[in-house]
Amino acid sequence: xxxxxxxxxxxxxxxxxxxxxxxxxxxxxxxxxxxxxxxxxxxxxxxxxxxxxxxxxxxxxxxxxxxxxxxxxxxxxxxxxxxxxxxxxxxxxxxxxxxxxxxxxxxxxxxxxxxxxxxxxxxxxxxxxxxxxxxxxxxxxxxxxxxxxxxxxxxxxxxxxxxxxxxxxxxxxxxxxxxxxxxxxxxxxxxxxxxxxxxxxxxxxxxxxxxxxxxxxxxxxxxxxxxxxxxxxxxxxxxxxxxxxxxxxxxxxxxxxxxxxxxxxxxxxxxxxxxxxxxxxxxxxxxxxxxxxxxxxxxxxxx
Numbered sequence: 327x328x329x330x331x332x333x334x335x336x337x338x339x340x341x342x343x344x345x346x347x348x349x350x351x352x353x354x355x356x357x358x359x360x361x362x363x364x365x366x367x368x369x370x371x372x373x374x375x376x377x378x379x380x381x382x383x384x385x386x387x388x389x390x391x392x393x394x395x396x397x398x399x400x401x402x403x404x405x406x407x408x409x410x411x412x413x414x415x416x417x418x419x420x421x422x423x424x425x426x427x428x429x430x431x432x433x434x435x436x437x438x439x440x441x442x443x444x445x446x447x448x449x450x451x452x453x454x455x456x457x458x459x460x461x462x463x464x465x466x467x468x469x470x471x472x473x474x475x476x477x478x479x480x481x482x483x484x485x486x487x488x489x490x491x492x493x494x495x496x497x498x499x500x501x502x503x504x505x506x507x508x509x510x511x512x513x514x515x516x517x518x519x520x521x522x523x524x525x526x527x528x529x530x531x532x533x534x535x536x537x538x539x540x541x542x543x544x545x546x547x548x549x550x551x552x553x554x555x556x557x558x559x560x561x562x563x564x565x566x567x568x569x570x571x572x573x574x575x576x577x578x579x580x581x582x583x584x585x586x587x588x589x590x591x592x593x594x595x596x597x598x599x600x601x602x603x604x605x606x607x608x609x610x611x612x613x614x615x616x617x618x619x620x621x622x623x624x625x626x627x628x629x
Contacts, residue, residue: 327560328463328501333470336376340468343404344372347472349479349607352584356599356606359476362592362613366424368544369472369495369611370397370459376468377457378405385410385454389443391543392421393612394459399430412449414440418543420616437548444492444551460492461553469495473502476607483510484605487595489545490514490523490565493554495611500561511563513606515598517590520546521567523558531555540570541619542590544612572597574623580610581624589615 347360361369370390374397378386385408388398395411402409409430413422414437422432433452435443443449448456458465476483476499486503488496500512516524519538526532532555537548550558558565576593579600580586588596588610595608 327504328466328470328498330502330505332463332467333474333498333502336372336464336467337471337474339379340372340375340471343375344471346475349476350584352596352608355604356596356608357480358584358586358596359472359607359609360586361472362586362588362610366393366396366400367612367614368393368396369469369609370394371400372471373462373465373468373494373498374398374457375401377462377464378402380464381455383407386457387412387448387452387454388457388459389413389440389449390459391417392425393544393614395425395430395432396421396428398457399425399428403429408454410452410454412440412443412452416539416543418616421614424614441548460494460551462494466494466498466501469498470502472609473499477503477506480607482605483507483607485511485513485602485607486609487513487515487599487606488609489591489594489611490516491545491547491591492551493523493558495609497557497561499609504561512561513564513566513598514562515545515566515568515594517542517546517573517594518567518569520548522547522550523562524565524567526550526555526558527565540590542570542573542594544589544591545594566598566601568594568597572600574626576600577615577620577623578626586610587613587615587620589613
């Protein structure tokens with residue numbers, strides 16, 4: 327877990343640039359923490375900015391399918407350095423366009439190379455200080471500022487549902503929440519076609535999964551990153567794999583009932599919460615969905 331003092335220090339470090347996002351009601355049981363309202367449309371600005379502001383002023387590198395790339399590019403532009411992004415060639419064009427508008431330089435690589443860049447913490451052809459999108463403790467501390475806000479803003483906090491991509495968001499939030507309110511449950515949500523954490527919880531250890539890509543590009547994956555299983559066992563109370571159709575329905579419900587535009591990862595937590603009966607706060611992690619994908623989902627017949 328990340329030390330509470332580090333998370334509090336992160337809040338001071340990034341407070342001038344990061345929005346304290348609202349918590350709004352979806353229904354009488356479910357509330358939504360709207361990280362999709364951040365300046366880059368994603369929670370990733372919190373961790374990226376904390377990591378960049380904590381280190382030397384030099385060119386930056388990250389590996390990202392879109393949202394962390396935007397966070398690092400935003401922070402690099404503020405600092406006056408270059409941002410180079412190693413991205414999978416399956417990354418959504420809308421997210422890559424946003425990275426380039428922020429001044430980031432994108433290198434597209436096969437998915438396996440992108441994954442290895444995260445494992446290796448760098449790419450041999452790209453120089454600069456590597457900001458790991460998940461395993462960097464400064465990134466997780468920045469993410470943990472969401473947990474501080476939840477504890478302060480939600481009167482009765484029972485269960486927090488968090489989309490699991492690599493795990494940095496979950497570990498950060500859980501570190502803050504469980505330090506201050508140990509009885510709160512942390513539940514993760516992954517797309518059913520790419521749910522290595524749910525599979526590991528069932529097996530009691532990381533296992534190979536049958537991976538299938540989907541429009542939920544910001545969560546799930548082929549496998550767990552090497553250091554994240556032990557962190558997950560400490561931070562997570564339950565891991566849920568959600569069918570893709572239910573994630574699409576959550577995107578529609580967020581748009582129609584809450585007037586919130588969410589990407590697939592951003593809708594995952596609501597999709598998982600709709601399967602539950604307890605009081606939940608869902609982390610709507612981002613809203614950077616390709617307009618064509620959103621249009622397709624909104625015109626589908628509801629479940």
